[in-house]
Amino acid sequence: MIPIGPIVLAVALAVRAVNARSGNGPPAAVVPTSRGTTSVWSDPHLGGTVGLQFLLWLAFIPAVILSFDVNGGVAPVAVAVSLLLSVPLFPWWWTRNVFVPRGLPRLAYFASMLSRVTWRRDKPGGPLLAAAWALSRQRVPSAKLVAKYEARLEKQFDALHASSVVAKGLFAAMAGKRDEARRWMESVFLFDPRIAIRPVRRLATEWLLADASARGEWRRVVTLASSRQAPWSPMLALARLLARRQLGESVAPWRLWLGWVAAPRRLRTFRFVRQTARKEIAPKAAVEAPVAAASSADPLRAALSAQWAAVGATTPAKLLEAARTWEAVLADGSLRQRCTARVVDLGGVDSGAAADELGAAVRDFFTPHAQACREARPHEPLPEVLSAALSSRRDALFSELEERMDRLTTRKGQNRIYPMIEEWREVLALRSVYLELCAVSTFAERPLAHGIISNELVNYGAWLFNQHKEKPVANAIFRMLELEAVSVGDAKSAELNRENAACGL
Amino acid sequence: MAAPLDRRLLENPFYVLGLTPACTRAELERQGQKLLSMLTLGLQEAATYVTPAGPRPRTSELVREAMAELRDPKRRVVHELLAALPVDASVAQVAPAPAADEREAWGEAMWAFGFAPKGGR
Numbered sequence: 001m002i003p004i005g006p007i008v009l010a011v012a013l014a015v016r017a018v019n020a021r022s023g024n025g026p027p028a029a030v031v032p033t034s035r036g037t038t039s040v041w042s043d044p045h046l047g048g049t050v051g052l053q054f055l056l057w058l059a060f061i062p063a064v065i066l067s068f069d070v071n072g073g074v075a076p077v078a079v080a081v082s083l084l085l086s087v088p089l090f091p092w093w094w095t096r097n098v099f100v101p102r103g104l105p106r107l108a109y110f111a112s113m114l115s116r117v118t119w120r121r122d123k124p125g126g127p128l129l130a131a132a133w134a135l136s137r138q139r140v141p142s143a144k145l146v147a148k149y150e151a152r153l154e155k156q157f158d159a160l161h162a163s164s165v166v167a168k169g170l171f172a173a174m175a176g177k178r179d180e181a182r183r184w185m186e187s188v189f190l191f192d193p194r195i196a197i198r199p200v201r202r203l204a205t206e207w208l209l210a211d212a213s214a215r216g217e218w219r220r221v222v223t224l225a226s227s228r229q230a231p232w233s234p235m236l237a238l239a240r241l242l243a244r245r246q247l248g249e250s251v252a253p254w255r256l257w258l259g260w261v262a263a264p265r266r267l268r269t270f271r272f273v274r275q276t277a278r279k280e281i282a283p284k285a286a287v288e289a290p291v292a293a294a295s296s297a298d299p300l301r302a303a304l305s306a307q308w309a310a311v312g313a314t315t316p317a318k319l320l321e322a323a324r325t326w327e328a329v330l331a332d333g334s335l336r337q338r339c340t341a342r343v344v345d346l347g348g349v350d351s352g353a354a355a356d357e358l359g360a361a362v363r364d365f366f367t368p369h370a371q372a373c374r375e376a377r378p379h380e381p382l383p384e385v386l387s388a389a390l391s392s393r394r395d396a397l398f399s400e401l402e403e404r405m406d407r408l409t410t411r412k413g414q415n416r417i418y419p420m421i422e423e424w425r426e427v428l429a430l431r432s433v434y435l436e437l438c439a440v441s442t443f444a445e446r447p448l449a450h451g452i453i454s455n456e457l458v459n460y461g462a463w464l465f466n467q468h469k470e471k472p473v474a475n476a477i478f479r480m481l482e483l484e485a486v487s488v489g490d491a492k493s494a495e496l497n498r499e500n501a502a503c504g505l
Numbered sequence: 506m507a508a509p510l511d512r513r514l515l516e517n518p519f520y521v522l523g524l525t526p527a528c529t530r531a532e533l534e535r536q537g538q539k540l541l542s543m544l545t546l547g548l549q550e551a552a553t554y555v556t557p558a559g560p561r562p563r564t565s566e567l568v569r570e571a572m573a574e575l576r577d578p579k580r581r582v583v584h585e586l587l588a589a590l591p592v593d594a595s596v597a598q599v600a601p602a603p604a605a606d607e608r609e610a611w612g613e614a615m616w617a618f619g620f621a622p623k624g625g626r
Binding site (some may be wrong): 347 | 515577587590614
């Protein structure tokens with residue numbers, strides 16, 4: 001039998017050695033490169049990948065055949081060789097089904113490093129994601145390994161990909177920073193799908209589904225599971241069915257059970273599926289029932305009564321009712337006099353501080369809910385408490401957006417770059433402020449907010465693209481800006497960003 | 506930084522101490538000391554306090570904070586206004602979920618989706 005494998009390997013090594021000596025090989029110093037190739041055919045290493053897979057298959061198939069002898073027994077050596085060969089042949093399968101569930105981060109990392117298909121163009125991002133996922137399955141994640149892989153994530157030389165962002169999200173979740181983890185996972189969908197490849201988007205989607213389910217945000221589960229960017233998976237289908245039933249839609253229990261059979265991790269989800277299938281679901285109300293006005297004659301008692309109801313369940317109807325009753329209390333001039341007199345009675349000196357403190361506490365409570373109330377009743381005038389809260393929030397957001405944009409521009413001017421994952425954090429923080437500002441602004445005010453970021457952020461993206469070869473992140477910024485430009489009707493900016501986004505990954 | 510309104514309502518010093526806004530300074534000191542002693546001895550009757558949203562757990566820290574808040578006349582007046590509703594008003598049906606349950610639900614969902622070990626985080 002001619003040993004084909006070793007011969008081909010020896011020839012490949014000899015060619016590489018000759019190339020290196022003649023100066024045709026890879027340069028000695030590593031240069032920053034973007035790993036995003038636009039298609040499989042533009043990948044320079046495709047020939048190597050196909051060749052290696054072919055050789056492995058050549059050895060694997062005979063080993064599997066030799067594993068079973070004609071008498072019905074098994075040959076242990078051949079079985080061991082088959083298993084060993086299957087690791088470089090199917091590294092991602094081994095990682096997902098063996099190393100991650102067993103909480104083996106080192107093996108998950110190295111097996112993913114062997115991947116020539118799933119993570120061919122995404123190293124060390126893909127292997128880091130696998131290691132973070134395996135660490136998240138440990139009862140107490142090894143602090144040493146977390147620190148090691150986090151450091152590797154920050155110091156990676158190649159361009160940042162979505163896989164590293166998911167890894168960062170998993171590390172944040174392990175540290176108990178759920179809000180931060182959610183932001184990282186959500187940001188995966190800003191990358192081009194060729195960069196945020198299917199396994200990455202699937203992991204991010206499933207993590208977000210788990211998070212939303214835990215918080216009982218069923219509407220969000222349905223939205224996430226129905227998103228075009230979320231790759232279909234049996235777990236996603238099951239989560240959507242469960243959420244729709246929780247929301248009162250008519251989902252027959254047999255459909256839930258069918259979804260459960262099709263989904264993985266059946267033992268884990270059994271209890272929840274059974275509970276949801278048995279649960280009597282009330283048909284969903286078309287419109288939220290208006291809250292009855294408090295009957296108390298005392299405005300303060302009426303306000304407190306409505307406020308307690310709003311604290312119990314922060315629905316727009318209850319919040320609006322509470323805001324209206326507070327408006328009556330805070331507008332009453334006698335409240336200030338009453339407070340001052342009472343403070344003096346108690347032996348203090350007051351110049352209206354108590355009434356002001358109450359007013360500020362009420363406004364602070366309503367600030368985060370003001371936009372939801374406006375969306376719930378778009379045609380009704382908002383109570384003063386809510387419109388004041390909206391207005392002050394808008395002013396604060398304008399200042400914050402300008403400040404953040406200035407900081408980014410100054411850093412760009414000094415050509416000072418953070419580790420790329422931190423740069424991405426800065427971009428996300430800026431985007432989050434911008435989106436909130438758009439949400440609390442009127443349609444006419446949106447171009448103002450867009451004007452603050454449009455030019456500067458394009459320049460920042462171009463800086464990342466040209467000087468630092470961070471093409472995936474730059475591309476995500478251009479695509480984000482193009483969408484915003486279209487929504488505010490800025491055709492010139494939309495065109496510029498479309499052209500920039502087409503420059504490559 | 507001042508506490509948010511929902512916390513001011515749920516942990517109103519008058520509700521925590523089981524007193525009415527008309528109580529005197531001496532009454533509040535007496536009641537505070539009494540509750541602290543009861544909590545030290547682990548007496549069940551001092552373990553919870555009543556609010557319009559139902560009973561909530563009472564701790565020594567809460568009692569001490571409540572006493573400190575009511576000693577300042579300006580702060581006391583704000584708490585008096587917010588305690589104008591009697592505890593038996595029963596206006597809110599649902600009290601906010603305790604943090605421990607939330608953590609447990611999160612850990613369980615993450616486990617079901619394969620992102621955490623059983624009973625973890």
